[in-house]
Amino acid sequence: MNISPLLFHRSLGPYTPNDQSTADLSRVVTSFLYRDVDYDSSTRFTLRKGIRGHHKGVNCIGADEDNGRWMVTGGADGSIIIWDLEQEYHDDNIRASTRVLEEDKPDHGVSSIRFNPHNSSLFSTTSYSSTLSLFSLTPSNPICLQTYPLDSHLYTHSTSPASVSTALIAVAGSSPHIRLIDPRTSSTSQTLFGHVTSVLSISWSPIYSSILASGGKDGSVRVWDIRYGATCLGSLDINMLPRAANRAAGKAHDGGVNGLLWTSDGRGIVSAGMDGKIRVWNAENGKNTNVVFPPVIKNKFQSEFPMVITESDDAVGGEMLWTGNEEELLAFDLENGKMLKRVRIPKTEVRDGLGRIMGLVQRQRNGELYTSHALRDGKKLLGRREGVARWKSKWLWKEDEVEVEQTEKQRKLQDIFEKATRGPVTFS
Template identity: 35%
Template sequence: MNQLIFDRSTGDLGPKAFARIQTSHLIHTIQLAPRLRFNGGEKEILPVDDEGKGPASSTASEDKIWSHQAGANALAIDIETRFLVSGGADSSIRLWDLDDNDSGSKHTFKPRAAVSRTSSAHKFGITHLTFYPFDSEAFLSSSYDHHLKLYGTETLQVSADFDLNSIVYTHALSPIADHLLVACATQHPAVRLVDLRSGSSTHSLTGHHGALLSMAWSPTLEHILASGGIDGTVRLWDIRKSSGSLGVLDMEDSTGITGTDGLGRSARARDSGKAHSGAVNGITWTDDGSFIITAGHDERVRVWDSATGANRLASFGPTLKNGHLSSLPLVATPTALTPPGEELLFFPNEKELLVFELHEGRLLKRLKVPGPNTAAVRSRTGERNIKNRITDLLWRGQAGGMYSAHTDGQIRAWVPRTIEDEILDREEEEESARRDDDENEGSKRKRQVLDDVFKNLTRQKITFG
């Protein structure tokens, strides 16, 4: 570190290179922050006794909290990385202020607001949440109840409601486009485009055979969209074209289609081929638009050159687990935070986060999620046991870490942990232990004084005249 500061001060290291080295180091130190907790305010419901008259004795911890007791399904963070919105398996939606640490405990967040159960709210579990890309004043939610809804962030009131007549597994808004088209992946094999300006479903993009599970807009080209379905295909679309389709990605093609002019123009579209031998439920782009990352039920992750469609042949090994019928969140680190070609991929591997080197697929770290493999969750239909897994994952800011949603009802924070942070934690723990020791010593002294008084009284002989 001292050498870096010296190189920076002498001009041997530019400010951008210095910042990149620092942020890259921080990203590699990301780990679970167990003290950052999210308390949705739901109380633990204890089982009743055999006679049904009251709660039976329980050894459950009084400190047990959940963000959503029925399970947390989805997360979204606003453009200012201050507000986090979460959606539950029981259709609940809660808004959290990440800059607020004064809500009852230093390390525990409480919701700033919540969606009440009204006729306009979702009826079933939330599948995906998205903030407006340019404004924090509104966010979108989709649900198993077939609806896509637009909420105002301040009021949490529904501003628009779209019935798509089939389960909406995920939806996507372009991060750069002037248009306000929402691409929806549903049980229907066509990509549904909803225009928030006109309030109607504009048109559909046909080509998939079966339900769609994943969707992502290009971060650099506002009219380009990628979609993945249970047919194992990943299709690219240009929504300006009448047919829409630009072709498919083929896992057998490591060369790609470059076009007749050598610049990628006038290229022949590829109409056949599969990206995965199972359903494709994960798609994301690198933030410079150069690469597409996909994941499928064949338990493979593939990296593609977005210009040519070539399979980069990155091998991520046999450790991947992916078989759930829902959208799988993939997080690629921003390209500006690491040296060129050294971006990382965070993969939610059920009860752990796997950290890979993106372009080679080399496993760098396994971040374990605490808690049992099976979680007991309670909803309006009663209590049931489900397999504990990560349901959503998002990146916060430049090097602010990540947040994950889990079926056990928790929202967990993953933040960079430097040596200085660990030293401060140890000092805080030692100070807390000293305070506890002082309190215990004070209690012992008080008990000793009372014992002495009692002994003195019992030693005296009492006579009655």
């Protein structure tokens, strides 16, 4: 019998409700859901009447990690749309709840979206028009709380896991300098110097609120501790021996580093480079862990590389890395690099104009992934539909189809039975 011991014992009833057992059960269920993930062709993201959509594709996507209810998408035209994932309609459509007003949206494309990790009603955006904006969700349109004009095109940003009152926002862009923004003020609180080219990616440690990593266009990955001022602690080097990282300029990739993630325990850093490589680093000593991923990664655009880490009982180390790869999703064992899953956008969707994956987020409690997409050949999707997709367990989104098939089968059997019993019964 191939079943999780935790689920088996839970079904027998010996488990008492406590935080640990609930967390363990949640992990097992979520892991099971991710195992069977596929493109959800039954769901469409559409617009309510009166809401203007993204006219040039969807650059980026952000999700509320606290309640898993809200999702925000940012368009190549600067538009920002809010989605309530709990308001799914009987026709399987998820309709846009509202959008940022014209006077509050950036003049150029939105490059990244992040929710505040401590308050799901707050989110922030960066844009190619050199602005960082903070928003508050309201029952009507989101309110723009503050806009910070900066001196470079902005590629991405990351919010510190510190308390909501002290959470700094690190901003990366075409300038080699990293700006730290304190939302309580109207100006930059600190600037980090060390990169010599544009900074394409940035990510705070989930454990230590003063530690962050950044990836440069020159292939460097630098680690910072803002408690020690604007000085870089060290850089990751592919050729470095097993010793602590030093401050000399290291080389993590042979191309720009446009993707950075920390593992959930803060002990590992995952980097994605425009050389088509993904590497996993020991955050404690800066050593490359030499995890080898298959040579299938397509990463040639400077925009933020879409990837997330989810829990998985199928992975040796318990964590799975998902990446967008043009028009498909790939899942890897983070411990050994083995490819665990490869799912593609259906050809019919591609023909309709749904292009490469630009952004990727997870709705962890539900075992769901959401992606934002470019539009192919400038096509506009039909039916007031947006370039957003959901990926979820097949046995969930195909459940209704199975029920319809069963109902149809039952009807046919009933017809056969009635025809067979309609005439007189004779005995011989």
